[in-house]
Amino acid sequence: MIIHHAKTYDRCDKVIYAYRRTNTDSISTKSENSFKIANDILSQFQTLLSNSVYNNDRNVLDFLASPFIYWLGKMVSAAEQIDNSLKDNYTESVGVGLTYSYVLRYSSRPYIRLFGVLLRLFGINFTMSLLRTFLLLNRKHVLSINRKVGL
Numbered sequence: 819m820i821i822h823h824a825k826t827y828d829r830c831d832k833v834i835y836a837y838r839r840t841n842t843d844s845i846s847t848k849s850e851n852s853f854k855i856a857n858d859i860l861s862q863f864q865t866l867l868s869n870s871v872y873n874n875d876r877n878v879l880d881f882l883a884s885p886f887i888y889w890l891g892k893m894v895s896a897a898e899q900i901d902n903s904l905k906d907n908y909t910e911s912v913g914v915g916l917t918y919s920y921v922l923r924y925s926s927r928p929y930i931r932l933f934g935v936l937l938r939l940f941g942i943n944f945t946m947s948l949l950r951t952f953l954l955l956n957r958k959h960v961l962s963i964n965r966k967v968g969l
Contacts, residue, residue, distance in 0.1 A: 853911075856889050883927070884930065893912060
C-alpha cells in the first residue's frame with residue numbers, strides 16, 4: 819500500500835474529476851459491486867489501522883475520514899438492493915466497519931466530523947438514512963458540476 823511509504827499527506831478540495839452517476843449499467847452503481855467495493859475499502863482499513871504507527875498518526879486518521887464516509891456510502895448503496903444470501907455478510911461488514919468510525923473525529927472537515935457525532939448519538943440506521951439523503955442531494959450537485967464542466 820502506497821500510504822505506508824508516504825512521508826506527508828495532503829488533499830485537494832477542488833473538483834478535479836467528476837463522472838456521471840446516472841448510468842444504471844455502470845459497474846459502480848450495481849449493489850453487489852458496491853458491497854464488493856465497500857469490503858475492499860474495509861480490508862484496507864483493517865490492514866492500515868492494525869499498524870499502531872498509522873493508528874496513532876492524526877494526519878493519517880484525518881486522511882482516512884473521507885474514505886470512511888465513502889465506505890459508508892457504498893454500504894448505503896448496497897443495502898438498498900442486496901439479496902438475502904449476502905444479508906449476514908452485510909451485517910458483519912457493517913459491524914467491523916463501525917470499529918473504524920473513530921477516524922471521523924480526526925477529520926479536518928466539519929461535515930465529516932458531524933457524521934461521526936450523529937453516528938455516536940443516533941446509531942448506524944439513522945446515520946445511513948441521513949447519508950442516503952446527503953448523497954441524493956450531492957448527486958444533483960455533481961450533475962450540475964458535470965454540466966458546467968461540459969462532461
